[in-house]
Amino acid sequence: MDNPVIRTLLNHRSIRKFTDQKLSEDQIELLVKCAQAASTSSYTQSFSIIGIDDPALKKELRIISGDQPYVEANGGFFVFVADQYRNKKIGERSGIDTRVLDTTQRLTVALGDAAFAAQNMAVAAESMGLGICYIGSIQRDIERTAALLKLPDYTFPLFGLAVGYPDQEPEKKPRLPLKNIYHRNTYAAQLDDAALERYDQQVADYYHSRTGGRREETWTEQIANGLSTPPRLALKPFLEKQHLGRR
Amino acid sequence: MDNPVIRTLLNHRSIRKFTDQKLSEDQIELLVKCAQAASTSSYTQSFSIIGIDDPALKKELRIISGDQPYVEANGGFFVFVADQYRNKKIGERSGIDTRVLDTTQRLTVALGDAAFAAQNMAVAAESMGLGICYIGSIQRDIERTAALLKLPDYTFPLFGLAVGYPDQEPEKKPRLPLKNIYHRNTYAAQLDDAALERYDQQVADYYHSRTGGRREETWTEQIANGLSTPPRLALKPFLEKQHLGRR
Numbered sequence: 092m093d094n095p096v097i098r099t100l101l102n103h104r105s106i107r108k109f110t111d112q113k114l115s116e117d118q119i120e121l122l123v124k125c126a127q128a129a130s131t132s133s134y135t136q137s138f139s140i141i142g143i144d145d146p147a148l149k150k151e152l153r154i155i156s157g158d159q160p161y162v163e164a165n166g167g168f169f170v171f172v173a174d175q176y177r178n179k180k181i182g183e184r185s186g187i188d189t190r191v192l193d194t195t196q197r198l199t200v201a202l203g204d205a206a207f208a209a210q211n212m213a214v215a216a217e218s219m220g221l222g223i224c225y226i227g228s229i230q231r232d233i234e235r236t237a238a239l240l241k242l243p244d245y246t247f248p249l250f251g252l253a254v255g256y257p258d259q260e261p262e263k264k265p266r267l268p269l270k271n272i273y274h275r276n277t278y279a280a281q282l283d284d285a286a287l288e289r290y291d292q293q294v295a296d297y298y299h300s301r302t303g304g305r306r307e308e309t310w311t312e313q314i315a316n317g318l319s320t321p322p323r324l325a326l327k328p329f330l331e332k333q334h335l336g337r338r
Numbered sequence: 339m340d341n342p343v344i345r346t347l348l349n350h351r352s353i354r355k356f357t358d359q360k361l362s363e364d365q366i367e368l369l370v371k372c373a374q375a376a377s378t379s380s381y382t383q384s385f386s387i388i389g390i391d392d393p394a395l396k397k398e399l400r401i402i403s404g405d406q407p408y409v410e411a412n413g414g415f416f417v418f419v420a421d422q423y424r425n426k427k428i429g430e431r432s433g434i435d436t437r438v439l440d441t442t443q444r445l446t447v448a449l450g451d452a453a454f455a456a457q458n459m460a461v462a463a464e465s466m467g468l469g470i471c472y473i474g475s476i477q478r479d480i481e482r483t484a485a486l487l488k489l490p491d492y493t494f495p496l497f498g499l500a501v502g503y504p505d506q507e508p509e510k511k512p513r514l515p516l517k518n519i520y521h522r523n524t525y526a527a528q529l530d531d532a533a534l535e536r537y538d539q540q541v542a543d544y545y546h547s548r549t550g551g552r553r554e555e556t557w558t559e560q561i562a563n564g565l566s567t568p569p570r571l572a573l574k575p576f577l578e579k580q581h582l583g584r585r
Contacts, residue, residue, distance in 0.1 A: 092364070092365065092368055092466055094342070094465050094466070095341070095342040095343060095465075096342060096343050096346050096461060096462065096464075096465030097368065097372060097462055097465060097466075099343050100372045100375050100376075100458050100461065100462055101371065101372060101375050102375075103375050103376065103377070105377060117339070118339065120516065121339055121344065123516060123519075123520050124348065124513075124516075125344060125347045125348060127513040127514065127519060128347050128348050128349075128350050128513065129347075129350065129457060129460075130350070130352060130457075130460065130470075130471075130472045132472070132474050133474075133564055134511065134557070134560060135561060135564065136513065136514050136519065138519070139519055139520070139521060139525065140519060140520050140521070141520075141521045141522070141523065141524070141525060142520060142521070142522055142523070143523055144522070144523065145523045148523055172525070176527070177518070177519075177529065178561050178564075178565070180529060181529075181558045181561045181562055182561065182562050182565045184558075184562075185558075185559075185562040187562045187565045187566060188565065188566070189565055190569075191565055191566075191567065191569045192565070194569045194570065194571065194573070194574075195573040195574040195577065196477065196569070196570040196571075196573045199449070199477075199496070199573065200474065202446070202449045202450070202453070203449070203453050203472075203474070203496065203497065206449070206450050206453030206454055206457070207453055207456070207457045207460075209454070210376060210377075210453070210454045210457035210458060210461075211347050211457060211461070213376075213377065213454075214343060214347065214457075214458070214461055215343065215344055215347055217343075218341050218342075218343030218344060219339055219341070219344075223377075224377075225377045225379070225450075227379050227380075227447065227450070230443065230446075239524075240523075240524055240525055241524040241525050241527075242525050243525060243527050246525065249446070249450065250450065264381065266371075266374040266375065266383065267374065267383050269367065269370060269371075271424070272370070272374060272383065272385070272386055272387060273370050273386070273387050273388075273389060274386060274387070274388045274389070275388070275389055275391070276388070276389070276390055276391065276392045276395055276487075277388070277486075277487055277488040278386065278388060278419070278487055278488050278489050278490060278493065280423070280488075280490050282424065282427060282428075310381070311428045311431075311432075312432075313381060314382060314425050314428045314429065315428055315429050315431075315432040315434045317380055317382065317425075318425070318429045318434045318435065318436050318438055318439070319434060319435070319438075320438065321438075322437075322438045322441045322443070322585070323441065323443040324441065324443075324585055326441070326442040326443050326446065327441075327442040327583070327585055330442065336574070336583075338569070338571055338574055
């Protein structure tokens with residue numbers, strides 16, 4: 092069952108250092124076409140992609156993201172937006188009541204459409220010898236991100252995708268044992284502790300090798316530590332303001 | 339820039355009729371591995387996959403979905419779940435305050451992780467000669483879906499993915515013109531009407547050819563008509579009950 096697609100998928104690692112080479116217009120167009128080819132709920136295509144090449148804008152997004160250099164230094168940067176604004180405009184032209192677009196169900200659909208599209212772009216990029224890194228931290232100041240990109244209501248910026256020619260070769264990060272993420276017919280609320288312990292050791296080894304022994308965090312330690320980061324509470328009021336997920 | 343991955347991505351069409359052949363355990367394991375290889379926010383892997391092969395359960399899900407036969411008749415059926423329950427359990431064991439998991443930010447992250455994984459599985463499946471169809475309508479009775487799958491709190495079932503050997507060869511559904519979905523640096527609130535009109539004609543032609551002339555809906559008509567479906571309002575209280583997206 093081995094094939095070039097499976098190999099591309101299994102070979103994924105996030106790239107956080109890119110060469111100076113920019114993506115060509117043709118590459119960008121192909122990436123967007125691949126993104127669009129993904130499934131979309133009820134054919135609504137409830138997402139938009141914003142390609143950022145303005146240096147000042149990239150710098151601003153870098154600052155918002157907590158100063159991650161690869162937000163600015165990459166071959167291309169794309170922001171994926173859950174988008175019900177287009178659908179709203181189309182409905183209004185036909186004189187249709189568009190209130191349904193403010194539901195949590197429609198927000199969920201738009202999030203899915205945007206994420207399917209983004210993952211297709213990521214896979215396409217990697218097949219072309221490019222590397223990618225998702226940037227969720229454009230939401231660290233979501234109001235400012237939305238203002239910079241001039242996002243109208245009924246839209247929600249989800250994450251950025253930095254794309255470019257890799258200037259590093261990181262190791263693959265080990266994933267959870269199958270038993271701890273895959274369930275058969277019903278959810279197994281009990282964790283498989285033996286598998287999880289082995290996994291913890293595998294992750295500690297990964298960090299040890301990657302940092303030359305400076306870091307040896309297990310996966311469960313990382314999860315537990317992540318719970319102590321201050322909650323980012325601006326998203327709910329932002330969505331409310333954008334008329335999304337109101338009911 | 340053509341390669342087998344790009345070809346697989348651009349060749350996507352949803353399959354709604356499968357042969358009787360079931361996926362093998364090896365195929366399922368590979369599909370899950372490919373799903374897991376996708377990016378995950380802060381390495382949290384905030385999703386679970388539930389593989390459904392119990393016939394009674396598949397039948398129930400078929401009924402919930404509005405009696406779509408391919409929910410029951412397929413090679414394999416997978417439900418993708420946004421999952422903060424695992425992280426919560428891990429946090430509790432370390433005596434960490436896990437309240438951050440009830441934020442909209444953490445819910446968004448889990449939705450993204452689950453959707454990236456699902457799209458990887460979809461692409462992997464198509465590369466193996468299988469077809470796929472997302473089933474968002476398992477949310478039509480989300481309480482019952484969650485009860486059937488015994489989902490604990492901090493989890494949210496997003497969609498099913500029906501996978502199997504295609505027993506039909508549908509045409510590719512045309513996607514929005516680039517200009518109406520791709521923006522440069524800032525969001526273009528103005529629709530490109532000329533491109534949209536050509537697209538509407540293209541979609542009407544697609545339906546005409548697919549239905550032998552019985553249907554000729556344009557894309558904007560379909561969007562407008564979709565706005566009149568009754569809103570599905572159970573998602574917000576369900577999420578609240580699951581301790582997700584509360585703030």
